[in-house]
Amino acid sequence: MTSTDAARPALDRSGSRIDHLNIAVPDLAAAVAFYEPVLACIGIAKMLEIPAITVQDFPAMTGFGLAEVKPYFWLIDHGTVGTNMHVAFTVDTREAVDTFYAAALAAGATSREAPAIHTQYHDDYYGGFVNDPHGINLEAVCHHPRRT
Secondary structure (H helix, E strand, C coil): CCHHHHHCCCCCCCCCCCCCEEEECCCHHHHHHHHHHHHHCCCCEEEEEECCEHHHCECCEEEEEECCCEEEEEEECCCCCCCCCEEEEECCCHHHHHHHHHHHHHCCCEEEEEEEECCCCCCCCEEEEEECCCCCEEEEEECCCCCC
8 A cells, every 4th residue: 555545535435426216116005015114224215105197197106215305216106127127225334234135035025145245346345135026136235344
C-alpha cells in the first residue's frame, strides 16, 4: 500500500443513479404480501398504492422506498416476470443481509445462495440470494467489510 492509497477514501459502492424500477408481477396482492415484510426488515417501506384505471389500461401498482424520501421499487399488477430478472437491495451491514435472507425464506422464497462473500465482484461483497414466489432472483448485498 502506498501513501497515496492510505489517503484515498474508501470507495462507496452503495450508490445508484437509478431513480425507480418497475417490476411486473402476475398477482400484485401476493407480491405485496411477500415483499412488505421482507423489505421492511431492511428499512424499505410500502409507501404508495395506486389503483388500476381500467378504462385507460393502467394497472394497479404498489411503491416501496425509504419512508421519508420516495418510492423507488414498484410492483405492477397483471404483468409477466421476465427471464433472468435480478434485483439487488443494498444494505449497510452483513447482518442485514442475513436478516433479509431469513425473512425472505420465512415469507415463502426459495434459496439460491446463502449469504456469503463473493470475491468475484470485490473483496467485501457479501450477498444472499433467493427466488421470490414469482421466480424473481432477489439479493441483499453489503459492500462494507465486516465490522469488528
